[in-house]
Amino acid sequence: MLDSTAKTxxxxxxxxxxxxLDGIVSLLKDSPKISIAACASDGNQALELLQQNVNINVxxxxxxxxxxxxxxxxxxVKKKYPNVHILVLSxxxxxxxxxxxxxxxxxxxxxxxxxxEELIEAIEHVANGQAYFSESVKNNIMAGITGMEESDENxxxxxxxxxxEILKLISSEFTTNQIADTLFISLHTVESHRKNIMRxxxxxxxxxLIKYAVKAGIVE
Amino acid sequence: MLDSTAKTxxxxxxxxxxxxLDGIVSLLKDSPKISIAACASDGNQALELLQQNVNINVxxxxxxxxxxxxxxxxxxVKKKYPNVHILVLSxxxxxxxxxxxxxxxxxxxxxxxxxxEELIEAIEHVANGQAYFSESVKNNIMAGITGMEESDENxxxxxxxxxxEILKLISSEFTTNQIADTLFISLHTVESHRKNIMRxxxxxxxxxLIKYAVKAGIVE
DNA sequence: AAATCCATACCTGAATACGGCTATTTTCAA
DNA sequence: TTGAAAATAGCCGTATTCAGGTATGGATTT
Numbered sequence: 216m217l218d219s220t221a222k223t224x225x226x227x228x229x230x231x232x233x234x235x236l237d238g239i240v241s242l243l244k245d246s247p248k249i250s251i252a253a254c255a256s257d258g259n260q261a262l263e264l265l266q267q268n269v270n271i272n273v274x275x276x277x278x279x280x281x282x283x284x285x286x287x288x289x290x291x292v293k294k295k296y297p298n299v300h301i302l303v304l305s306x307x308x309x310x311x312x313x314x315x316x317x318x319x320x321x322x323x324x325x326x327x328x329x330x331x332e333e334l335i336e337a338i339e340h341v342a343n344g345q346a347y348f349s350e351s352v353k354n355n356i357m358a359g360i361t362g363m364e365e366s367d368e369n370x371x372x373x374x375x376x377x378x379x380e381i382l383k384l385i386s387s388e389f390t391t392n393q394i395a396d397t398l399f400i401s402l403h404t405v406e407s408h409r410k411n412i413m414r415x416x417x418x419x420x421x422x423x424l425i426k427y428a429v430k431a432g433i434v435e
Numbered sequence: 436m437l438d439s440t441a442k443t444x445x446x447x448x449x450x451x452x453x454x455x456l457d458g459i460v461s462l463l464k465d466s467p468k469i470s471i472a473a474c475a476s477d478g479n480q481a482l483e484l485l486q487q488n489v490n491i492n493v494x495x496x497x498x499x500x501x502x503x504x505x506x507x508x509x510x511x512v513k514k515k516y517p518n519v520h521i522l523v524l525s526x527x528x529x530x531x532x533x534x535x536x537x538x539x540x541x542x543x544x545x546x547x548x549x550x551x552e553e554l555i556e557a558i559e560h561v562a563n564g565q566a567y568f569s570e571s572v573k574n575n576i577m578a579g580i581t582g583m584e585e586s587d588e589n590x591x592x593x594x595x596x597x598x599x600e601i602l603k604l605i606s607s608e609f610t611t612n613q614i615a616d617t618l619f620i621s622l623h624t625v626e627s628h629r630k631n632i633m634r635x636x637x638x639x640x641x642x643x644l645i646k647y648a649v650k651a652g653i654v655e
Numbered sequence: 656a657a658a659t660c661c662a663t664a665c666c667t668g669a670a671t672a673c674g675g676c677t678a679t680t681t682t683c684a685a
Numbered sequence: 686t687t688g689a690a691a692a693t694a695g696c697c698g699t700a701t702t703c704a705g706g707t708a709t710g711g712a713t714t715t
Contacts, residue, residue: 237550239454327454327455328452330457331457386642429645435649
């Protein structure tokens with residue numbers, strides 16, 4: 216039904232690992248329907264190149280990149296160039312990462328451990344505006360929707376600015392007394408905050424607090 | 436001086452990301468001096484293939500992989516096949532990762548954001564038993580050696596089996612009493628172990644313990 | 656055979672964390 | 686401007702952690 220499959224696919228690939236980028240280019244360079252128009256090593260460069268290459272209709276991108284990451288790139292691209300379809304090529308298949316980037320406008324999501332054939336299939340789907348997902352991506356999304364999300368739900372709690380500040384100090388091995396002195400507030404206030412953080416994150420003790428801090432990217 | 440540069444390089448590549456693996460193969464397949472003998476997606480598979488292909492003399496591997504990771508693979512390979520030189524191809528350039536895997540017998544270490552030419556140069560160096568490092572790898576090693584190593588040195592401490600076992604339980608938010616009950620040992624013993632772990636890891640309290648556990652890969 | 660490491664166990668006392676509350680002021684958005 | 690959320694502060698009692706030791710039997714290594 217869609218005749219758009221006949222149209223040449225003008226591709227841009229974005230990844231901060233040059234070897235991976237070059238490898239993908241090498242894999243795709245002989246594909247008849249696909250033309251590689253540009254490559255970028257981060258989101259900012261990608262946006263610049265998009266401005267210059269008006270014919271680009273598919274963008275393949277990694278998520279974790281310096282300067283401007285995949286999520287932010289998606290948001291920008293969808294705002295400025297709504298006709299450019301985005302295929303995410305990531306290492307991670309956890310439902311959290313997937314859902315976040317799909318919300319930001321990605322059309323497809325495949326993993327770096329898929330093969331060449333599937334990559335091309337995914338590119339063609341996405342070029343037509345059709346969603347494409349790796350098998351394990353689909354499974355994890357389903358698992359995320361149906362049940363057993365207990366481990367994920369605690370990352371959804373929202374800590375206040377002050378709570379994050381205090382959790383950072385706790386993670387730096389400060390005692391409650393030291394935190395009170397550092398922030399010029401009462402010992403009792405720090406304890407109140409800590410108790411609130413523990414309630415929100417369902418942590419039983421310091422161990423749980425630090426594990427949450429690590430997961431949430433508050434430390435390291 | 437070394438005439439070994441003339442000898443054909445029989446390569447094995449190990450990476451759990453199929454697309455990356457295929458990309459590298461595609462990049463190298465036209466190189467005259469290099470022959471790709473085998474590919475594997477984890478350490479176990481690599482060891483099996485090494486047994487079958489006696490001619491392999493260079494092994495390129497990622498660090499983080501399922502089942503048997505790069506570090507453990509290095510150790511095994513150096514023990515069983517000391518003539519196989521290992522080139523590590525990693526995303527991370529922190530001195531901690533680098534030093535750890537070099538201790539385990541890797542000959543070279545380059546990053547995934549290097550180019551095709553440098554990759555080939557690195558392979559040739561390593562095939563001759565010569566070390567090869569990416570520029571940023573060299574820089575980070577230097578920074579690690581010269582100063583500011585306080586944060587790194589604690590990963591070098593060696594915990595005993597029992598200590599790791601207890602640290603795992605601490606990380607699971609168990610109290611000292613619960614750990615004692617779980618392991619059928621005295622409360623005092625658990626406390627002794629905890630104190631020893633804290634001394635070794637230079638942790639001031641639970642927060643430091645959990646951060647160490649995360650860094651050392653004992654939790655998550 | 657001696658030395659070292661490991662796992663075990665104990666002691667004391669101070670410091671800190673934890674659980675479960677109440678309560679006031681400030682800040683910010685509806 | 687009114688109500689909710691956030692930041693502040695407090696109380697009480699128990700549980701746990703932390704710092705500083707000492708000590709012993711067993712396994713391993715030298």
